Amino acid sequence: MEGLRIIIFYLAVPSLLFSAIGQILSWRKRALAPKKVFPGPTQFPVVGRVHDINRHGFWKDLKRWADQYGPVYRTSMMGQEFIVISDIKIAEEILVKRGHIYSGRAQVRALYDHKSGPAYLALMDRHDTWMRQRKWVHAAMADFHRQHFFGAIERETKRFLAVLLMDPAKFHSYIREHSGRIMGRLAWDDATQGNYSGYSADRTLDQMSISGPMVNVLEPLWKIPHALNPWRKYEREREDTQRAWWLNCYKVAKKRYLQGDLPETTWCHRYFSGLQKQGNVELVEELKDEIFASCMLGFQNLVGVITICGPMQFFFMAMELNPEWQKKAQEEIDRVCGDRMPTTADSPNLPTVRACLKEALRWRSGTPLGVPHQCEEDNMWRGELVKKGTIILAVEWNINRVPEMYPDPENYHPERYLEKSWPTYMEPLSRYPNFREGVGMHTFGFGRRTCLGQHIVDDEMFVTGAAVLWGFNLYRKKCPLTGELIEFDTEATNAHVILETKPFPCGFEPRSAKRAEQIMAQFVDVQGELRF
Template sequence: MESIPLLILYLAVPSLLISAFRQLLSWRKNGGRSGKVFPGPQQFPVIGRVHDLDRFCMWKKFKEWADIHGPIYRTSMLGQQFIIVSDEKIAEELLVKRGNKYSGRPQIRALFDHKTGPGYVALMDRQDYWKEQRKWVHAAMADFHRHHFYGVIESEVRRFLAVLLIDPANFHSYTREHCGRIMSRLAWDDATQGKENGESADCTLGCMSVSGPIVNTMTPLWHIPWALNPWKKFERAREDTQRAWWLNTFQIAKQRYLQGNLPKNTWSYRYFAGLEKGGNATLQQTAKDEEFASCMLGFQNLVGVITIAGPMEFFLMAMSLNPEWQKKAQEEIDRVCGDRLPTTADIPDLPTVRACLKETLRWRSGVPLGECIAPNGYCFNTDFSSGVPHQCEVDDEFRGEIIKKGTIILACEWAINRVPEKYPDPENFRPERYLEKGWPTYQEPLSRYPNMREGVGMHTFGWGRRTCLGQHIVDDEMFVSGAGVLWGFNLNRKRCPKTGEVIEFDTEATNAHVILEPLPFPCDIRPRSPERAAQILKYYQDAREDLQV
């Protein structure tokens, strides 16, 4: 068995040496200098600056460099040029006002053909597949938001509260499954896919992450011959399995539509109705068209899991760590809702709940890099969040700096969210920054602000032409789920049963994926009263007819 890794190493070394030789020639040609105008950390021949980057929390190093070199600086990693931005105005200038030049996508080495194929709309270059899928998803999301997603979120929250009541210790996995069920119902009317949906999303993210396959950082290893390449074999099997799952659920939904028993409140119904309206009454399609549509619906459904589960878990953490704000939010919920569960209709009347949710995304961003990257252009973008780098598509000049085609522009969310002039006391959880006059992020009216979609301090969903398409569902789902948990439960610090002392944990420990989930942490979740526990079970019983338990 030892001979196989050794052989892989022997095959990889020549390609690594060739890559290093090319970078050394380029460095020598420029006299060891880039002629840059922007400052940046010291660069080294061949590697640029990678040796002191922690792949499990790169964002901290990028902020450290921002504190030294300013709101925009340049660095490189194994030949790939990066410009790191930690200022909102600069990010808007480059990624919004000049979006026609900075909306490309870098290559994710551990994936096959993601820039040209139909599988991952958010990872494509701006080509025909991307335009068609993005246009359809944008219209579908807007249509469903007008109806607040047809009550699917509210009914699934009833189930979520019931499982938390019965088995609170497993809240981490239940939160991901909860998000997976909502998206599976909206996509195909099949909540039973929720658990697999969450697991598939997690596995996909792992393959895209800097902490995942080594080929995402040591890209020459990707070119090892197939017979000896474990990364290509794994990814081929993973993608084939995922595509087959998406296609199978798509075809089942098609048969249900033809039989007249597919609910109208699904994206698949909307797609098939569009085909029928266009004259295709039998819904006959080529294999290529079916693949296109199944990937569009499948990916739309998958990203709705990963972009909400992590922030929701961080919200539970924030509430347990900040009991004073938990109490304020619960008092507001009790005053407005009384003994009934909060719904989307209560959004205007619960600004404290919204402030706690928005502050969670600032305090522990699910995409702390804003644009998640690794050496040689590895990146991830969902188009449902800002977890994606932008790549310069043509040569450009900004503030006297020549930005070459292929340069990756990274708006570092962790640093942007910690600019003290805009976010005083940035390291601490301070929802009042959105509720009290005098804070830089305060906006009126409180019936509208704060929210996840707009307003001061809202850049988690990306920039320009790659802005998130799922902001509305994040807003609704985070609100109804978060308010529902606070309505039903008290969240406290877990204590050691032997000593009675609070169990400490690292609040920044995550799975290190491109869109983060916190690692499982101790949290004591208990119903607020026996009467509230009984209400939770009754709500669940009343919703069982709609739920696919």
């Protein structure tokens, strides 16, 4: 192993030297370029500012620099230029009003060819494949939301409450499985893929993150020949495995569709019926077309897991740590729903629940860095030349902590959405707050790169969160030896580009013996509709 490390090091040295020479040769050109007007941390030759970055909490470094240099500043890492934004209006100015220039995607070095597609819609550059997939997903998501996803979220939530009742200690992993089961049902009518969806999503996120493979920070290492490159070998195996899984799910769903056995309440059914309307009655496709569709549906499944399970974990944490708000939400649920589990139809009448959910996502951002945009052509902005390839980071963690918009930002305040004295208040409360529109939608990105999944996030977060509060009291656990409350780090996460919490202690107790009976009874009622 030591010998292999030495070989890898010496293979990487030439790449690093070439990068250094390129940097030196570019200094002359930079001296002739327009002077930069944006401030930023001190840069060092070749590496820029990478030596003191915490790869497992990068957003906190960006917040520290924002406090020092202001809401827009520059930095660089290994030759890659960044503009970092910590103000919503500035972010909208460049990413929305100038979206025709600033809607590219940065290269994630540890992934193969993601900018060209077709595997990861959210990571592609803007081209025909991206446009075709985005148009289809947008229409499919809107169509399903009009039907509130055909009750799939409610049915799976009844199962989730039952497994939580039977084994509450595993709540952390159950949340991921729950999100995966919902997406598996909607994509292919196969909820059994739930656990694997979570596993596959976790592997993918690790590859995408600064905290993941070293090549995402030291890009020259990626140029080491494949036979001696552990990062290339791992990624080839991971992506091939993922694509084969997606393609198999697609082919199984196609066979079921042709046999008349695939429900209309799936995205696959919608896709296949569209092909038939175009004249392809037997659904005969070339492999490249099957790969296109299976990746589009597979990624939709994957992103529906990773964008929901982390925020739901943070919501449970917030309820545990803020029992007064838990009680207020439960009183509202009891008043509106009584002995039945809440559904999407109850949303207009449960503003306190929605406020608690919305504030959890602000308090602990699921995507603290935001998703990077890349400048697609040289242009002047605010008196400074922004070069093609520059990455724009609208840092969600920072935007959520602007005190003028979010007073007392470090603390959990659902009332900021319920009381007129707060800047984020919106009327009517039968509509706001939510995850579809209104304040705080920067969580879902900007302009042409806005996430297409707001509607499913809105429905799934609401139904799951309200149902858990209907069924359980969440409480802080105590040490069995000392009787003291167990302390834990509320910011401890996996450090991926989309976060999940590290496992944390949280107790779940049914609110009454009768409620426990109701949880099990409603689970029995839907068992026949669940695919295990």
